[in-house]
Amino acid sequence: MKIQAGHKQKISSNGNLLKPNTKTDSLKSNGVLKKTVWEYSKSIEDSKHIKLKSEYDLFIGGKWIKTKKYFETINPSNEEVIAKVAYASNEDVNKAVNAAEKAYDKVWSKISAKERGKYIFRIARILQEKAREFAVIESMDGGKPIKESKSVDIPLALAHFFYYAGWADKLELAFPGRKVSPIGVAGQIIPWNFPLLMAAWKIAPALACGNTVVIKSAETTPLTLYKLAEVIEEAELPEGVVNIISGDGATGAAIVNHPKTKKIAFTGSTEVGKLIMKQTAGTDKKLTLELGGKAANIIFEDAPIDAAIEGIINGIYFNQGHVCCAGSRLLVQESIKDIVIKKLRYRLKSLRVGDPLDKNTDVGSINSIMQLDRIKELVKSGINEGAKIYQSECSLPQRGYWFRPTFFSDVAQSHRIANEEIFGPVLSILTFRTPAEAIEKANNTFYGLSAGVWTDKGSKIFKTLSKLRAGVIWSNTFNKFNPASPFGGYKESGFGREGGRHGLEAYVK
Ligand code: NAI
Ligand code: MG
Numbered sequence: 001m002k003i004q005a006g007h008k009q010k011i012s013s014n015g016n017l018l019k020p021n022t023k024t025d026s027l028k029s030n031g032v033l034k035k036t037v038w039e040y041s042k043s044i045e046d047s048k049h050i051k052l053k054s055e056y057d058l059f060i061g062g063k064w065i066k067t068k069k070y071f072e073t074i075n076p077s078n079e080e081v082i083a084k085v086a087y088a089s090n091e092d093v094n095k096a097v098n099a100a101e102k103a104y105d106k107v108w109s110k111i112s113a114k115e116r117g118k119y120i121f122r123i124a125r126i127l128q129e130k131a132r133e134f135a136v137i138e139s140m141d142g143g144k145p146i147k148e149s150k151s152v153d154i155p156l157a158l159a160h161f162f163y164y165a166g167w168a169d170k171l172e173l174a175f176p177g178r179k180v181s182p183i184g185v186a187g188q189i190i191p192w193n194f195p196l197l198m199a200a201w202k203i204a205p206a207l208a209c210g211n212t213v214v215i216k217s218a219e220t221t222p223l224t225l226y227k228l229a230e231v232i233e234e235a236e237l238p239e240g241v242v243n244i245i246s247g248d249g250a251t252g253a254a255i256v257n258h259p260k261t262k263k264i265a266f267t268g269s270t271e272v273g274k275l276i277m278k279q280t281a282g283t284d285k286k287l288t289l290e291l292g293g294k295a296a297n298i299i300f301e302d303a304p305i306d307a308a309i310e311g312i313i314n315g316i317y318f319n320q321g322h323v324c325c326a327g328s329r330l331l332v333q334e335s336i337k338d339i340v341i342k343k344l345r346y347r348l349k350s351l352r353v354g355d356p357l358d359k360n361t362d363v364g365s366i367n368s369i370m371q372l373d374r375i376k377e378l379v380k381s382g383i384n385e386g387a388k389i390y391q392s393e394c395s396l397p398q399r400g401y402w403f404r405p406t407f408f409s410d411v412a413q414s415h416r417i418a419n420e421e422i423f424g425p426v427l428s429i430l431t432f433r434t435p436a437e438a439i440e441k442a443n444n445t446f447y448g449l450s451a452g453v454w455t456d457k458g459s460k461i462f463k464t465l466s467k468l469r470a471g472v473i474w475s476n477t478f479n480k481f482n483p484a485s486p487f488g489g490y491k492e493s494g495f496g497r498e499g500g501r502h503g504l505e506a507y508v509k
Contacts, residue, residue: 040352043359045146047136052223056085056246058092059229061099062239067092071246073222076143077356077365077400085222088245093214093254096243100185100212101260103240108212109182111238117168120207122235123228124161130231131158134224138196139356141223143365143401144319146357156481157200160499163483164204167504171209174501180508182210183286187261189252191268192218192367193322193423199225201487201498202265203242209507211263214243214255218268220368222246256280263507266290267324270421270446270492288496288506290324290488292421293449295470296442297327297478300435301335303454307476309343312427315452315478317351317363317405321425322371324493325450327478328422330407330429331438337431341390341409348392351405355397363425366401375403375424382408382417387428413444421447435460439467448490452478471497 057064069087074080088096108116127134134157135149144153171180186206190198199215206213217225229244245251249272256264256276266276267290280287297315299308315327332340356364366372383389387408396402407427411418417428432438442451451470453461461475471489474480481487486502488494496506 040360042355044355045136045139045357045359047140047357050133050136050140052083052137054083056083056222056226058086058088058096058246059226059232059242059244060092060096060240061102061243062233062237065092065095071219073141073220075140075400076220076367077397079399082140083223085226085246088216088247088251088254090250090254092245093251093258096214096245097185097187097255097258097260099240100214100243103238104182104184104212107238108207108241109210113169113171113210116207116210117165119235119237119241120161120165120168120204123231123237124158124165126231126234127154127158127161127228130227131155134196134227136357137227138221138224139364142192142195142221143356143367145361145364147359147361148319152481153194153197156483157197160197160200160204160483164208164503167205167501168208171504171508174504175508180209183507183509184211184262185260186211186213186263186265186507187255187258188213188215188265189255189268190215190218192221193319193324195221196224196228198267199228201267201503205498205503206263206265206507207241209504211507212241212243214245214261216251216255217244217246219248253279261285263287265496265498265506270494273494286506286509288488288498289494290496290498291449291492291494292423293324293326293447293489293493294329294419294421294445295325295327295447295450295452296329296331296445296468297452298432298438298442298454298464299330299332299336299340300438300453300455300460301333302456302460303336304456304476305336305339305343308454309340309347311452311454311476311478312340312344313347313351316407316427317425318479320363320366320403322367322423323479324421325472325479325487326423327450327452328427329418329442329445330427331432331441332429333438334431334433337429341429344407345390348390348405348407351392351394353392353394353396353402353404363405365397366403366424369401371423372401372403375422375426378417378420378422378424379406379426382411382415382426382428385412385415385417387411387415387417413441419445435464439464443467443469446492449488449493450474
């Protein structure tokens, strides 16, 4: 552990001036307090055991298929190329959909539900064995801190496979009084913020209900999906039941528009969601959309403040704020605004930003240069429109895409940063005086995906959440997920639910 002297620490967690600690601090000759800062030693996760190919072909019909074009996926924390992956053309999408249709007709719709469950259990168990490898690759390809990929992304992803494996032969219990049947080929398009987890959310219920799948990864994070393809091979799933491809928006559009995809599941931007809705209108395709959010995290004056501070930090800085349900709009009761802001400033100082593979890292790198530009543009608008910015003073690595944990106070309802999804480590703080005002402000958004309520009073929680128009509401916590609980939004956050028994509904008719 290295000791670095000379850093001036002025305030403590309650906002008071720090007194010198005679054991570790000293006074300089000019009387200024020299505070000893204990720096963390690096603790880099080992990546030697990771098996990655230099090039990934498309996984179609149980085989690795070459194509004409390949593109690079990089590590956003150092801009180094990790591997090349296939770019699926319209022709490739057609091959994948046909393989999925053949597998559906010939095998998957014919085998027993118990058999289906067996295969999904196998996927879950193999994933569990390889959890560490998956966590490292997820962090390398997307920039998220290893402690998050290890404790959230991968365990939750495999828990979804376990959970839906259990439902496969119990569908009559999930839909009492209804005789349900699968839909056919499901086309699934996922984003870059939680690649493997989003794939699990989509693939597991689809298979449990008896559908086959064509899934496309996002441009910047294709690797864990191809590793999942290897797991699917190892689990000896009948060929063509799960087809995994990579590409861009045009590839996604080809999946949406293919006449043989009978169900489309999309997670991503509201803009593309609207486009997909138009394209599928008038067809017999079933559709679920999980889009953006601008969640209100409401802190009442009677809340346990230190716990709420942790909830605010977790709500917005988890996964660099690349989270559709992030608590990106903090609504704090006016009477406690000053203390909350003071404590937040203090807490931001201890957030460690840096190498995603360092186990000490709290905030990793921004996923791509495009996303970094979007964040910068919106932050600039916040400054120009008159909000007050505070940023952590941490040093940032030379290479890669980085953005300091940031919050804005004095945010007005009309500011862009109060309305638009920033999808980065940037919090907008607004205030309210009465519970009614909190609810009105919280609901004053185009979105309706999630919300948080912090108060000491149970009755206040229930009263508030019954009036909030959001699909998921956390009380005295934030960003907690479980395969058994449904997730989804209202308004421009989309429709349909993923997870839980509700998540099966999208995959049956
Ligand atoms: P995006 O919506 O363009 O990309 C998400 C996925 O959709 C990717 O796999 C992409 O290839 C695919 N896609 C793009 N155009 C398509 C089309 N016309 N038809 C079918 N599939 C298509 O999101 P992008 O550009 O990566 O991020 C832009 C913003 O969207 C972010 O700044 C963030 O605000 C929001 N976003 C929200 C997410 C969420 O979880 N709700 C996830 C990703 C982005
Ligand atoms: Mg990448």
